Amino acid sequence: MKIVLEVNIEQAGYAEGDPRISDISFQVRNSELLGIIGPNGAGKSTTIKTILGLLKHVKAEVSIGGGSGTYAYIPEQPVFYEDLTLWEHLDLAGAAYEIDYDTFVIHAEKLLTRFGMTESRDLLPAGFSKGMKQKMMLMIGFLARPDIYIIDEPFVGLDPHATKDFLDLLEEERHRGAGVLMSTHVLDTAEKICDSFIMIGNGKVVAQGTLDEIRRIAEQSEQASLFECFDVMIKRRENLG
Numbered sequence: 001m002k003i004v005l006e007v008n009i010e011q012a013g014y015a016e017g018d019p020r021i022s023d024i025s026f027q028v029r030n031s032e033l034l035g036i037i038g039p040n041g042a043g044k045s046t047t048i049k050t051i052l053g054l055l056k057h058v059k060a061e062v063s064i065g066g067g068s069g070t071y072a073y074i075p076e077q078p079v080f081y082e083d084l085t086l087w088e089h090l091d092l093a094g095a096a097y098e099i100d101y102d103t104f105v106i107h108a109e110k111l112l113t114r115f116g117m118t119e120s121r122d123l124l125p126a127g128f129s130k131g132m133k134q135k136m137m138l139m140i141g142f143l144a145r146p147d148i149y150i151i152d153e154p155f156v157g158l159d160p161h162a163t164k165d166f167l168d169l170l171e172e173e174r175h176r177g178a179g180v181l182m183s184t185h186v187l188d189t190a191e192k193i194c195d196s197f198i199m200i201g202n203g204k205v206v207a208q209g210t211l212d213e214i215r216r217i218a219e220q221s222e223q224a225s226l227f228e229c230f231d232v233m234i235k236r237r238e239n240l241g
């Protein structure tokens with residue numbers, strides 16, 4: 001299988017001489033879903049920012065699709081223009097992704113229907129609820145049909161129906177061949193959908209691999225949940241200081 005994302009972070013942070021993450025390396029292959037998990041402040045967002053090239057103080061190598069791949073980043077905090085409607089946001093994204101207009105319209109209308117947002121297409125997102133803003137971010141991401149999706153905590157604002165719509169679409173995109181890197185705190189969902197995990201604690205990798213591999217590393221039974229392994233690993237880290 002093709003590698004769609006390769007990340008080797010020696011160190012990265014927000015100020016010179018003060019790295020917040022170090023020695024984090026992983027690959028995502030096409031159709032694969034890799035979950036980044038870890039407690040608050042562990043370094044998940046910093047890892048994602050490093051991949052996106054948003055940090056200055058970085059020693060890292062990041063390759064998307066061998067240097068010529070495409071990605072879509074879906075942020076946790078919605079980012080939008082006050083004066084543009086939902087449809088205008090989609091249109092702008094379609095133009096940025098260089099999708100031809102007819103294809104864009106078909107794709108955008110499907111996404112609106114899918115997320116139950118058709119009636120809101122000509123409204124300004126400033127008046128949207130948290131979940132509606134999150135859905136707009138997801139639609140913009142899905143329009144791109146990239147080689148890899150980089151998704152920061154998608155579940156928090158979404159209702160159960162929207163969560164299912166999102167997961168169904170993600171599954172279709174993986175079927176198409178897209179890889180996914182997703183950070184989340186929702187471990188029961190992560191356990192069901194991710195192929196493998198990278199568990200980060202205090203800026204470093206605590207455990208990495210499939211659920212079975214994580215269970216072995218955490219010395220847990222074959223039935224242990226991801227949460228149970230997570231709990232053991234994080235406590236083990238804390239005891240080590």
Ligand SMILES: Nc1ncnc2c1ncn2[C@@H]1O[C@H](COP(=O)(O)OP(=O)(O)OP(=O)(O)O)[C@@H](O)[C@H]1O
Pocket residue numbers: 014020038039040041042043044045046047
């Ligand atoms: N903009 C910033 N400037 C300086 N330090 C930051 C900044 N953002 C995060 N940090 C620091 O980097 C470390 C890792 O934070 P990060 O946001 O990556 O954690 P996270 O795993 O995404 O946490 P959460 O689950 O709470 O979102 C923390 O020590 C945090 O204080």
